[in-house]
Amino acid sequence: MNGKYRKNPWVRAAAPVAVLALALTACNGGDDAAGTGKESAGPGKSSAPAKGSTGELEDGGSDDLQLGAGESAKAAFKEDDGSITYSVAAQKVNIGTEEDTKKLVSDPAKAKGFVPAVAYVKYTNEGGGTVASYPDVGDNVEVYADGNRGSILIGASEDAPGCESDSDIENWGKGQSHVICQTYMIPKGSKEVAVHWASDEDSNKPYVWTFKAS
Template structure:
């Protein structure tokens, strides 16, 4: 899929099955210095950078959510065909990103932007954002790493 194209998927949330429209908006790729600052062992990310994927999720149908969301669990970031390494907790601080566990009321028609940060090789040419429901093939958005 190209940037700007959205996908639709169903996720079993706490109150029941919810249909979402998912749109990978962009991927921010950082520098090696930023990656080194973000981890406790900088040597482990030598030659690597952080890639933060911004995904917009719109609640299309199903029950309202009252205690967080799991829709973001289906997101991964790949670089040149290889799955990156997730960096837990990094994306909550990124501008424009919301914490899915802070969403207390999410009704049909409302949208939220959740982000996922992965560690990828610094020289990656292509970055892909994958999203899939628990039992489905992933939707894949491709972003050139400029």
């Protein structure tokens, strides 16, 4: 059920490190890299559905909804253009190196012992309207390492291979899919990484895709 880390090179050649200022805590729920203000949320406990299933958000409860790598969850999400129903599937997480960290972070000393993790998430518009531009659906992704939330690195994923920038997505209609990525800093040597996504950033019941190291 669990996927595995992908350790293929992904860091773009020239990263605007001025945008990627990093603030890290002792990794018990990291601070956000560029002042996004998101709060850390604790990990949940629930069994995964059968492979190939599609999850549906339900009211009540506080357990996360566990899915396997590539499995999709369907939920309505409020965009500026209205409520859009998306299928969401975390495909993989690419883990970088400490050398990659030095290229991405303006003050590498603050990120000593941390490496970047890029979460690749595929979104499909299942109906509800057309998103004219700048979709927000990819903003609600968080990456956890060994149960602790990492620190988001704003702007680091847009040019990573296979990732799309939300600023380039226009007229996103029904049936169309896009892969939007998020980069988080996690401790080097982490054993397990999990991608969290929820239709509401304040939700206590996100979908969770877990990837284990080999």
